[in-house]
Amino acid sequence: MSIADIGEFGLISRVVARLENGPKVLLGPGDDGAVVAAPDGRVVASTDVLVEGRHFRRDWCSAADIGHRAAAANLADIAAMGAEPTALLVAFCAPPDLDADWAEELAAGLSAEAALVGASVVGGDMSSSPTLTIAVTALGDLGGRPPVRRGGAQPGEILAIAGRTGHAAAGYTILSRGFRTPKALVEAYRRPQVPYGAGPVAAAHGATAMIDVSDGLLQDLGHIADASLVAIDVHSAAFEVPSQMRDAASALGLDPLQWLLAGGEDHALAATFPAGEPLPAGWAEIGRVYDGTGITVDRKPWSGPVGWDHFR
Amino acid sequence: MSIADIGEFGLISRVVARLENGPKVLLGPGDDGAVVAAPDGRVVASTDVLVEGRHFRRDWCSAADIGHRAAAANLADIAAMGAEPTALLVAFCAPPDLDADWAEELAAGLSAEAALVGASVVGGDMSSSPTLTIAVTALGDLGGRPPVRRGGAQPGEILAIAGRTGHAAAGYTILSRGFRTPKALVEAYRRPQVPYGAGPVAAAHGATAMIDVSDGLLQDLGHIADASLVAIDVHSAAFEVPSQMRDAASALGLDPLQWLLAGGEDHALAATFPAGEPLPAGWAEIGRVYDGTGITVDRKPWSGPVGWDHFR
Numbered sequence: 001m002s003i004a005d006i007g008e009f010g011l012i013s014r015v016v017a018r019l020e021n022g023p024k025v026l027l028g029p030g031d032d033g034a035v036v037a038a039p040d041g042r043v044v045a046s047t048d049v050l051v052e053g054r055h056f057r058r059d060w061c062s063a064a065d066i067g068h069r070a071a072a073a074n075l076a077d078i079a080a081m082g083a084e085p086t087a088l089l090v091a092f093c094a095p096p097d098l099d100a101d102w103a104e105e106l107a108a109g110l111s112a113e114a115a116l117v118g119a120s121v122v123g124g125d126m127s128s129s130p131t132l133t134i135a136v137t138a139l140g141d142l143g144g145r146p147p148v149r150r151g152g153a154q155p156g157e158i159l160a161i162a163g164r165t166g167h168a169a170a171g172y173t174i175l176s177r178g179f180r181t182p183k184a185l186v187e188a189y190r191r192p193q194v195p196y197g198a199g200p201v202a203a204a205h206g207a208t209a210m211i212d213v214s215d216g217l218l219q220d221l222g223h224i225a226d227a228s229l230v231a232i233d234v235h236s237a238a239f240e241v242p243s244q245m246r247d248a249a250s251a252l253g254l255d256p257l258q259w260l261l262a263g264g265e266d267h268a269l270a271a272t273f274p275a276g277e278p279l280p281a282g283w284a285e286i287g288r289v290y291d292g293t294g295i296t297v298d299r300k301p302w303s304g305p306v307g308w309d310h311f312r
Numbered sequence: 313m314s315i316a317d318i319g320e321f322g323l324i325s326r327v328v329a330r331l332e333n334g335p336k337v338l339l340g341p342g343d344d345g346a347v348v349a350a351p352d353g354r355v356v357a358s359t360d361v362l363v364e365g366r367h368f369r370r371d372w373c374s375a376a377d378i379g380h381r382a383a384a385a386n387l388a389d390i391a392a393m394g395a396e397p398t399a400l401l402v403a404f405c406a407p408p409d410l411d412a413d414w415a416e417e418l419a420a421g422l423s424a425e426a427a428l429v430g431a432s433v434v435g436g437d438m439s440s441s442p443t444l445t446i447a448v449t450a451l452g453d454l455g456g457r458p459p460v461r462r463g464g465a466q467p468g469e470i471l472a473i474a475g476r477t478g479h480a481a482a483g484y485t486i487l488s489r490g491f492r493t494p495k496a497l498v499e500a501y502r503r504p505q506v507p508y509g510a511g512p513v514a515a516a517h518g519a520t521a522m523i524d525v526s527d528g529l530l531q532d533l534g535h536i537a538d539a540s541l542v543a544i545d546v547h548s549a550a551f552e553v554p555s556q557m558r559d560a561a562s563a564l565g566l567d568p569l570q571w572l573l574a575g576g577e578d579h580a581l582a583a584t585f586p587a588g589e590p591l592p593a594g595w596a597e598i599g600r601v602y603d604g605t606g607i608t609v610d611r612k613p614w615s616g617p618v619g620w621d622h623f624r
Binding site for chain 2: 026027030031032033034035036037038039040041042043044045046047048049050051053054055077078080081083087089090091092093122123124125126127128129130131133135137138139140142147149150210211212227
């Protein structure tokens with residue numbers, strides 16, 4: 001049955017039935033607005049949009065996968081501010097002939113990913129559109145801490161990441177070449193494994209700047225460097241290349257470092273920390289902050305692509 | 313210059329330069345998330361999406377108009393909960409050949425409409441897409457009051473509205489028939505005049521249920537009736553037909569009551585109040601709540617359309 005067959009309000013009630021309200025939801029879906037707890041008198045908010053053909057393909061990912069990915073992209077932004085996600089709102093635009101089951105599975109995926117961090121889908125909107133589009137807004141709670149911004153890195157500090165890079169990019173490349181294996185890399189693209197908890201942990205341990213790696217590690221580090229007025233150097237030796245990734249790169253005639261340094265969508269967190277103190281659990285050193293501007297790899301310019309521009 | 317020419321980050325910086333931060337913005341655009349004040353420890357949140365060809369046409373409205381409309385649709389939802397809007401987040405999807413000036417004007421329109429209520433555009437995302445799409449999430453502050461839901465109407469209560477209905481629908485019909493006048497009605501479609509302040513006022517005066525009239529008065533009242541398990545009757549005599557609307561309807565061979573009762577997008581607020589007490593300023597009685605189910609007009613079933621379904 002298509003979403004046109006069941007209509008906007010029919011689809012809303014089927015989708016809402018797939019959602020679960022977490023502890024931060026004071027009023028869930030079904031009214032003009034939701035009400036979400038903001039215990040410290042502030043709310044962190046971030047929006048990310050996924051467009052079919054640009055951010056996902058229905059023949060590469062299930063509806064539930066796409067729900068997980070859409071939620072992850074947003075929840076990771078909240079974590080990168082040092083906050084705990086509390087709620088998601090979803091604008092869903094789809095062709096009228098889309099199967100209603102697909103829309104329900106998407107909602108279930110969004111809800112399940114949010115539930116990993118105790119957050120809930122609390123509202124949204126639906127419209128027909130020629131282009132399947134999922135715009136998600138995430139809200140979060142800073143727990144009394146100041147937000148960790150992009151502009152606080154200082155020369156001499158440690159650059160660290162939590163989570164992995166390159167896996168989703170490898171999976172994307174594999175799918176785009178028409179392959180479906182290695183399964184671990186394809187699954188990494190379909191359902192990113194985001195270290196959400198590492199964000200608040202970093203904030204509590206004095207991280208001076210933090211970002212979610214969504215467009216590519218070097219490109220996203222460029223935002224920290226620009227905002228902090230510093231240079232950042234990445235140590236390529238800090239990245240272990242998993243054997244499956246090395247084999248896949250070799251089979252495709254590619255350098256796996258390209259995936260590790262310029263791939264996005266694993267939603268690792270990158271942060272800077274004062275030197276001389278142990279990094280918090282889950283964080284690994286991958287570089288240093290210097291005086292200057294821009295990003296280097298092993299103190300040399302990087303000649304490959306650094307990431308992804310959504311209009312080019 | 314197209315948005316592909318200036319790129320995602322170039323466009324973001326041009327757009328952000330058009331935004332102004334209001335008093336509730338603790339951290340504005342430019343990081344992974346914004347931080348917005350939520351003084352009473354709760355935040356109201358609502359999402360509405362506008363799709364080109366479905367919700368707007370670029371030959372009918374300027375970019376600034378569309379920005380005003382997109383903001384209004386969301387800010388009105390916040391007001392309908394009895395809250396004061398504080399912030400907007402915007403997901404913007406557009407064809408790469410879109411003129412960058414158009415995107416900037418859209419942002420200026422969003423920001424200007426938000427500024428009417430002291431709210432600000434605090435964040436968002438951009439992507440290329442074949443379909444121009446604007447998904448907005450609005451946040452708001454309840455000021456310590458409980459939210460006014462749809463389900464609290466009781467038999468015997470007064471139905472009232474703040475703001476106007478039918479003007480935007482008349483403007484839409486006029487434009488869709490290829491005309492550009494009367495200008496007042498066309499302008500009502502292009503830039504709705506939303507009684508934002510009437511929402512918190514109604515909440516403070518004991519409104520028992522409230523909704524934003526976005527899809528059509530009778531259809532939206534149906535949501536109150538369904539949620540409250542009551543019947544609602546609308547008094548058609550309560551609606552004054554402005555002479556321009558009467559003349560336009562006559563010229564087009566239409567009944568203006570169809571616009572007034574089933575037109576949306578003026579974003580009037582409709583609410584129920586206990587009988588026997590004066591209505592707050594800005595609110596006018598248009599009907600009554602009864603035992604039963606469904607919506608009637610002058611105690612009779614309404615045979616015309618009641619509103620708009622976004623998938624049909």
